[in-house]
Amino acid sequence: MKGKMRLIMTMLIFGSIGVFVKKIDLSSSEIAFLRGVIGSLFLLIVSFLVKQKPSYQALKDNALLLLLSGAAIGLNWICLFEAYRFTSISNATISYYFAPIFVMILAPWVLKEKLTSVKVICIITAMIGLFLIVNPGSGSTDSSQNHIVGILYGLLAAALYASVILMNKFIKNLSGFETTLVQLMAAALVLLPYILWQGNLNFTGLNSTSIIFILILGTVHTGLAYFLYFTSIRELKGQTIAVLSYIDPISAVIIAALFLHEGMTWIQMIGGILVLGSTFLSEKLELKFSKKGQTTTTSP
Numbered sequence: 603m604k605g606k607m608r609l610i611m612t613m614l615i616f617g618s619i620g621v622f623v624k625k626i627d628l629s630s631s632e633i634a635f636l637r638g639v640i641g642s643l644f645l646l647i648v649s650f651l652v653k654q655k656p657s658y659q660a661l662k663d664n665a666l667l668l669l670l671s672g673a674a675i676g677l678n679w680i681c682l683f684e685a686y687r688f689t690s691i692s693n694a695t696i697s698y699y700f701a702p703i704f705v706m707i708l709a710p711w712v713l714k715e716k717l718t719s720v721k722v723i724c725i726i727t728a729m730i731g732l733f734l735i736v737n738p739g740s741g742s743t744d745s746s747q748n749h750i751v752g753i754l755y756g757l758l759a760a761a762l763y764a765s766v767i768l769m770n771k772f773i774k775n776l777s778g779f780e781t782t783l784v785q786l787m788a789a790a791l792v793l794l795p796y797i798l799w800q801g802n803l804n805f806t807g808l809n810s811t812s813i814i815f816i817l818i819l820g821t822v823h824t825g826l827a828y829f830l831y832f833t834s835i836r837e838l839k840g841q842t843i844a845v846l847s848y849i850d851p852i853s854a855v856i857i858a859a860l861f862l863h864e865g866m867t868w869i870q871m872i873g874g875i876l877v878l879g880s881t882f883l884s885e886k887l888e889l890k891f892s893k894k895g896q897t898t899t900t901s902p
Contacts, residue, residue: 640820672788
């Protein structure tokens with residue numbers, strides 16, 4: 603299978619995450635923990651099969667960043683799954699795609715990058731788009747208050763994902779696949795004491811549907827999707843990756859409409875276009891001014 607087709611398949615898989623999460627009768631923290639466990643086990647098996655073993659010295663040198671970024675990934679999943687619960691998948695996904703804007707805002711302080719006038723325009727445009735999505739006249743099926751809470755969870759997930767993107771820029775001598783494998787393991791490791799402290803991790807009332815969907819989420823949406831992603835980006839140019847990555851939010855909106863009958867008002871659609879358009883422009887700027895092109899993080 604060609605790299606472009608593998609990446610398209612990956613984005614379609616990511617776009618369906620929300621529908622699967624809504625079918626799992628577990629708390630967001632439990633879902634995130636099991637996703638990390640199952641996904642990391644899948645990638646661990648794959649790493650043995652393809653004989654890709656990370657360097658012990660590289661793991662030691664990047665241990666703190668890997669642990670922190672892994673914890674951020676776990677918390678990011680929890681917030682994203684909570685966003686799915688409180689608002690529509692469409693709104694949660696678009697709010698989550700605010701992550702590149704957060705990176706753009708933080709880059710001058712963390713990466714010492716210049717905040718240009720074009721970047722400022724992107725930030726303002728995205729904020730206008732977000733305002734239109736949060737508009738009280740939205741078509742959310744939940745109450746207005748829950749709808750706003752869901753979007754706030756989506757933005758918090760985006761902020762956590764942005765922190766992962768920034769931390770990954772300081773990780774050295776590990777491939778994207780190796781970094782993700784360790785981060786998924788770290789996510790599960792960090793989430794376990796939190797879940798035990800909360801008194802969760804009780805599967806006695808779990809039905810067969812939830813079991814099937816959590817297995818699919820861990821193997822297909824995490825293990826397989828991440829493997830397809832990292833094997834595809836090695837064959838593609840950065841701009842192609844940036845363009846195809848927007849299949850994820852677009853397919854999420856379409857899938858939610860088809861299977862959950864979720865809808866968006868025209869105002870929200872305009873807001874979504876503004877948010878996604880500004881993040882797309884910001885990624886093009888990133889590709890233009892950064893020749894390194896190291897992509898070590900993925901979507902949801």
